[in-house]
Amino acid sequence: MAQLKIIRNKEHLKMIGILLVTHGQIGKSLIDCASHILGKSINLLECVPVDPRSDLQECQKFIANEIKNLNVGSGVLIMTDIYGATPSNIVKKYTAQDNIGVITGLNLPMLIQAITNRDGTLSETEKVCMQAAEDGIIKMNSK
Amino acid sequence: MIQKKVKIINKLGLHARASSKLTQLASLFSSEIYIIKKNKKVNAKNIMDILMLAASMGSEVEIQVNGSDEKEAIKQIEKLIKNYFDEGE
Numbered sequence: 605m606a607q608l609k610i611i612r613n614k615e616h617l618k619m620i621g622i623l624l625v626t627h628g629q630i631g632k633s634l635i636d637c638a639s640h641i642l643g644k645s646i647n648l649l650e651c652v653p654v655d656p657r658s659d660l661q662e663c664q665k666f667i668a669n670e671i672k673n674l675n676v677g678s679g680v681l682i683m684t685d686i687y688g689a690t691p692s693n694i695v696k697k698y699t700a701q702d703n704i705g706v707i708t709g710l711n712l713p714m715l716i717q718a719i720t721n722r723d724g725t726l727s728e729t730e731k732v733c734m735q736a737a738e739d740g741i742i743k744m745n746s747k
Numbered sequence: 748m749i750q751k752k753v754k755i756i757n758k759l760g761l762h763a764r765a766s767s768k769l770t771q772l773a774s775l776f777s778s779e780i781y782i783i784k785k786n787k788k789v790n791a792k793n794i795m796d797i798l799m800l801a802a803s804m805g806s807e808v809e810i811q812v813n814g815s816d817e818k819e820a821i822k823q824i825e826k827l828i829k830n831y832f833d834e835g836e
Contacts, residue, residue, distance in 0.1 A: 640764070641764055642767050643767055713795050720770070739799065740795070
């Protein structure tokens with residue numbers, strides 16, 4: 605058991621952390637769905653909800669703290685729902701940092717790809733996520 | 748390289764959790780593993796690629812494996828599919 609713990613910890617060393625900053629409980633629901641689909645609890649994945657009653661300064665503190673905890677050396681990917689809305693506006697300041705990626709338009713395919721493709725570089729994970737988000741939108745009826 | 752055709756027999760087809768199980772199993776092998784449905788060929792180690800096949804119950808897919816552990820890989824993947832992805836139906 606102790607050995608398994610050591611192996612897991614080593615895996616974390618090269619894993620990119622993921623932070624969802626979303627309107628209300630969207631982030632938490634997406635994490636629940638992804639955990640169900642992947643059949644396990646997911647490490648280095650957190651969410652910060654933002655709603656109309658949120659104290660934005662408190663949110664900023666939560667976000668800063670989560671980024672600190674999630675960055676185990678490979679950086680952090682922040683994903684928010686709508687570009688231009690408060691969740692994406694409050695993480696805008698992180699876009700200037702090399703070890704933090706910020707992507708908007710969060711959806712479930714994007715999150716699943718992020719979780720299952722985060723052992724390489726931050727830019728590789730970003731690229732895979734954006735492709736998944738795009739590929740996941742399909743008009744199913746033929747007309 | 749070895750390949751084998753298998754029918755998807757579980758009720759929900761290659762849905763999200765089944766695709767996840769397939770991906771996790773395929774990732775245990777060093778061989779390159781592909782799933783082919785009609786003319787679409789996808790990487791069996793990527794869950795979103797598998798989901799894009801939208802393979803429902805009754806679909807026929809081909810497993811294509813290339814690498815040092817190809818025999819064991821194809822055997823295990825076929826077993827998972829034939830065992831209804833451990834879903835019971």
